[in-house]
Amino acid sequence: MKRIQKNGFSFLEVIAAAVILFVVSAATVATFAPAQATTEHRLPPGEIENLNRLAQTYLQEIGMFPRNIHDMVRCGYVPNTTPSEQARVTQIRRDYTYDHATGTFSPR
Numbered sequence: 483m484k485r486i487q488k489n490g491f492s493f494l495e496v497i498a499a500a501v502i503l504f505v506v507s508a509a510t511v512a513t514f515a516p517a518q519a520t521t522e523h524r525l526p527p528g529e530i531e532n533l534n535r536l537a538q539t540y541l542q543e544i545g546m547f548p549r550n551i552h553d554m555v556r557c558g559y560v561p562n563t564t565p566s567e568q569a570r571v572t573q574i575r576r577d578y579t580y581d582h583a584t585g586t587f588s589p590r
Contacts, residue, residue: 530587533574536560537585547585551575 491499536559540548548554551574555562562571578587 530578530589533560533587534585537587541585547582549582550580 533554536554537547540554540557540559544557548557548559551560551571554560555571560571561567574587577590579590580587
C-alpha cells in the first residue's frame with residue numbers, strides 16, 4: 483500500500499503558531515503603549531516656557547496674573563478658535579497645573 487504524502491501544515495500547527503503570535507504581539511503592545519501615551523500628553527518644553535511668558539505679559543498688561551488658562555484665552559493671549567487650538571487648551575488644562583501666585587505652568 484502506498485502512503486500519500488501531505489504537503490502543508492496541520493490544523494493544530496496553524497493554531498499553535500497563531501497563539502504564539504498573539505501572545506508575542508500582546509506583550510509588545512502592553513510594553514510600548516504606556517510609554518507612548520505619556521509622551522503624547524506632553525507639550526514641548528518650549529511651549530511651556532511660552533505659556534509662562536504669556537502669563538508674565540498678562541501680568542504686565544492687566545496688573546495681575548491670570549486665574550487660569552481660560553483668562554488667557556478670553557483676553558486673546560492663547561488662541562482657541564480652531565479645533566486644534568481647542569484641543570491644545572484642553573491638553574494644557576488636563577496635563578499641567580497652573581500656579582496663580584507665580585503665574586507658572588508645570589507638568590502634573
